[in-house]
Amino acid sequence: MIVASNLSAEQASYRKVVPAGDYWMEPLKQGQTLRILDLEGNQAADTLFFSLADPTERYSAMDTIREQGNIYLTAGTTLVSNFGNPLLNIVADTCGRHDTLGGACAGESNTIRYALERKCMHSCRDSWMLAVSQREEFGMSKRDITHNINFFMNVPVTPEGGLTFEDGISDAGKYVELTACMDVIVLISNCPQLNNPCNAYNPTPIEVLIWDE
Amino acid sequence: MAEIFPDDEMMYEDRIEGGAHWSLVMRRGTVLRLTDLEGGANVGMLFYNPQEKLERYNAPDTLKGQHTFKLTRGHCLYSDMGRIFCSIIADSLGWHDSVGGNLSDRKLQEKYAVQSYQEARNDWTLSGEHCFRVELAKYGLGPRDFAANLNLFSKVATDEAGNMRFVSDHSPAGATVDLRFEMDTLVIIHTCPHPMNPAVDYPRCPISYQIRKAEPVADDDLCMNSRPENKRGFQNNAIYHLTGGYQ
Numbered sequence: 062m063i064v065a066s067n068l069s070a071e072q073a074s075y076r077k078v079v080p081a082g083d084y085w086m087e088p089l090k091q092g093q094t095l096r097i098l099d100l101e102g103n104q105a106a107d108t109l110f111f112s113l114a115d116p117t118e119r120y121s122a123m124d125t126i127r128e129q130g131n132i133y134l135t136a137g138t139t140l141v142s143n144f145g146n147p148l149l150n151i152v153a154d155t156c157g158r159h160d161t162l163g164g165a166c167a168g169e170s171n172t173i174r175y176a177l178e179r180k181c182m183h184s185c186r187d188s189w190m191l192a193v194s195q196r197e198e199f200g201m202s203k204r205d206i207t208h209n210i211n212f213f214m215n216v217p218v219t220p221e222g223g224l225t226f227e228d229g230i231s232d233a234g235k236y237v238e239l240t241a242c243m244d245v246i247v248l249i250s251n252c253p254q255l256n257n258p259c260n261a262y263n264p265t266p267i268e269v270l271i272w273d274e
Numbered sequence: 275m276a277e278i279f280p281d282d283e284m285m286y287e288d289r290i291e292g293g294a295h296w297s298l299v300m301r302r303g304t305v306l307r308l309t310d311l312e313g314g315a316n317v318g319m320l321f322y323n324p325q326e327k328l329e330r331y332n333a334p335d336t337l338k339g340q341h342t343f344k345l346t347r348g349h350c351l352y353s354d355m356g357r358i359f360c361s362i363i364a365d366s367l368g369w370h371d372s373v374g375g376n377l378s379d380r381k382l383q384e385k386y387a388v389q390s391y392q393e394a395r396n397d398w399t400l401s402g403e404h405c406f407r408v409e410l411a412k413y414g415l416g417p418r419d420f421a422a423n424l425n426l427f428s429k430v431a432t433d434e435a436g437n438m439r440f441v442s443d444h445s446p447a448g449a450t451v452d453l454r455f456e457m458d459t460l461v462i463i464h465t466c467p468h469p470m471n472p473a474v475d476y477p478r479c480p481i482s483y484q485i486r487k488a489e490p491v492a493d494d495d496l497c498m499n500s501r502p503e504n505k506r507g508f509q510n511n512a513i514y515h516l517t518g519g520y521q
Contacts, residue, residue, distance in 0.1 A: 123333075123375030123422045126438065127469060132373070133436040143417065145380050158436075162343075162373065164334025169356030172510060173339050173503045186354075203328050204418040218432050222344030222369060224337055 064136035066153035066238050068094065068272050075271035081264030082253035084188040086196050088113050089241045092274035094152065097249070098236040099213050100268055103229035103261035105252040106212040107165045107185040110140060110148050113244035116201050118142045122161040122208040132218055134159040134210060140239070148245055153238035156231045160216040162224065165189070165209050166254045175256045185209075185250035192248055199246055211252075212237050214259050228258045286485040292478030293397075295405035295464040297412065299324050300455040302515075305363065305486040310427050313447040315479040316468040317426040318376055318402045320410075321351065321359040322460040325520040327415060329355045333372045333422035339503045343432070344369040345424070348500035350507055351453070357514055358507045359459045361497035363488075364452035367445055371425040374440070376402035377469040386476045399476050405464035413460060426451055428468040440470035454488045454497070456511050457519075 070076070073096075079085045081104070089095050097106050112118035121143040126132045128141050136154040139147045164170075167186035171179045186206070193201045213231035218224050251267050254260055276288040285304075290296055292315070300306055308317055323329035332354040340349055347365040350358045362370075382388060382401035391398045402423075410419060427445040430438050467477045491498060491508070498508045 117416075117418050121375070123373055124378075126373065127375050130438050131436045132432055132438060143420065145378050162334060163338045164332065167335075167354065167356070169354070169510075170332075170335045170339065170352075172356050173335070173352070173506050177506060177509060207420075208332075208334050208422055216338070218343045218436065220431060220433055222342060222431070224341050224343045226338070 062136045063155055063157050064153045065155060066096065066236070068096070068238070070270060072272065073270040074273045077269045078266050079249065079251045079269055080266045081251050081260070082183050082188065083251055084192040085247070085249045085251070085269055086192045086199070087247055089245050089247050089271065091241050091243050094238055094240045094272045095247060096236050096238045096270040097212055098268040098270065099231045100233065101265035102233035103213070103231055104265050104267055105214045105254070105259040106267050107250040107252050108210045108212055109206065109248040111201070111205065111246040111248070112142065113246050116199060116205055116246060118144050118146065119205065119207065120148055120210070122210070126161060132162060134161055147242040149239040149241050151237060152240050153236070156213055156235045156237060158215060158230060159237065160211040160214040161208070162218070163211050163214060163216045163226070165250065166252065171256065179256065182255065183253040185252050188250035189248060211259070226257055226259060229261065284484055284486045287482065289480060289482045290463065290465050291480045292465050293400050293476065295400070295409050297409045297460065297462045300459050300461050302455055302457050303488050304455055305488045306453045306455070306461065307484040307486065308426060308451050309482045310445045310447060310449040311480045311482055313445060313479070314443070314477055315427045315445055315465065315481050316471065317481060318405065318464040318466060319424040319426060320406065320421060320462040321353070322413070322415070323353065323520070324458055324460040327413060327419065327460070329353045330419065330421050331359060336372065340501050343373070345372055346370065348496050350497055350504050352507060356507065356510045358456040358511055360453040360455045362451060363454045363497060364450065366449050367427065367451065369429040369444070370451065371428045371430045371468070372422060374425050374428065374430045374468055374470050376406065376423055377466050378403045381469060400466055402464050402466040402469070405466055406462060409462045425468050430470060438470070440468065440472065442472065456508070457514065
């Protein structure tokens with residue numbers, strides 16, 4: 062569902078450009094709104110959310126899609142935690158559909174999907190491993206890294222049970238906005254994948270913006 | 275029903291009542307056959323590497339690596355480390371779910387007339403969450419170690435718009451699925467209802483499980499050759515065993 066935002070970038074309390082291959086890990090307070098902006102188009106933002114008070118409570122892809130009865134995320138979706146609580150609401154979306162079944166890239170899964178020789182290419186999971194190692198204050202480890210959202214990524218499922226990776230339906234300037242229902246930690250990997258069309262074979266920067274209540 | 279047949283192709287057979295939980299370590303080169311005894315079963319299942327339990331079943335890698343939403347014969351079930359825990363070498367159903375998730379304690383209370391242990395003894399009403407918590411805690415694991423689980427014998431289909439639909443009466447009595455283990459694997463099992471099952475009365479469906487010796491994986495093995503990704507997955511397992519795993 063396409064819903065445009067009426068927030069103005071000039072009034073954001075925080076703005077940060079995140080290059081491809083970097084992570085962004087910051088708290089987002091209850092009531093704050095986060096925009097993830099696809100600056101140049103066709104860029105996947107692999108994203109996880111955790112409760113700031115207790116990161117054991119975290120985004121659950123399967124609880125989220127089951128509770129809304131639909132496998133795609135868009136405006137109107139409530140992101141649900143593994144404990145069944147609302148974490149964030151998607152309040153604006155100019156892309157129309159985001160994936161949460163495809164997971165993130167990792168060197169290990171690249172060996173399966175492409176070639177064993179591609180094991181050392183940079184990946185979202187490596188960015189997350191670096192994040193939990195560098196940002197010790199959040200008390201997280203590999204145990205906490207689970208199934209993510211792929212904002213701006215298009216992974217259609219067929220009624221016959223097939224699943225495909227399609228060229229992105231995002232474009233330069235498209236964005237998604239989420240309002241936090243509780244204090245959360247946002248962990249984004251701006252995807253460095255070079256082996257498939259999720260970034261149009263050309264990973265590019267995203268911008269992260271935050272508005273206070 | 276628990277019987278040991280050490281010299282047979284079938285080494286062991288046992289039964290798990292509906293709404294219960296158990297766990298076991300399957301060795302590489304053995305087959306776990308699950309049978310829905312009365313129809314309507316759901317088996318919630320998770321896999322971990324017993325040597326390094328941070329390595330766990332990864333539904334997204336399993337699905338995207340094989341371009342599939344359903345799981346059936348010919349598919350491999352992957353860990354997050356690019357290895358194959360097990361292959362589905364036989365399946366009488368054609369569709370098993372790995373996206374519907376698990377029945378939480380909260381949803382159990384909302385949906386069903388729940389009976390405590392004090393009231394019902396071992397016929398008490400358990401959630402999948404309760405079961406995974408208990409079994410995983412036996413190995414020092416907790417909610418941080420949960421992952422999207424399998425729901426064997428259950429089918430969740432989608433339409434063109436992505437709307438999800440639980441298919442009732444999917445699994446008849448006698449339905450079977452055979453998992454051939456490609457590495458040593460800690461298998462966590464519960465037989466609680468699928469969270470999307472619309473039944474008003476708590477479905478309590480027993481299963482049996484048999485452990486058999488597997489035939490060696492031949493060059494023309496169906497699972498290894500069903501997709502080029504799986505050939506590489508088997509290569510990763512071979513490298514893992516060559517280097518002694520995590521020992």
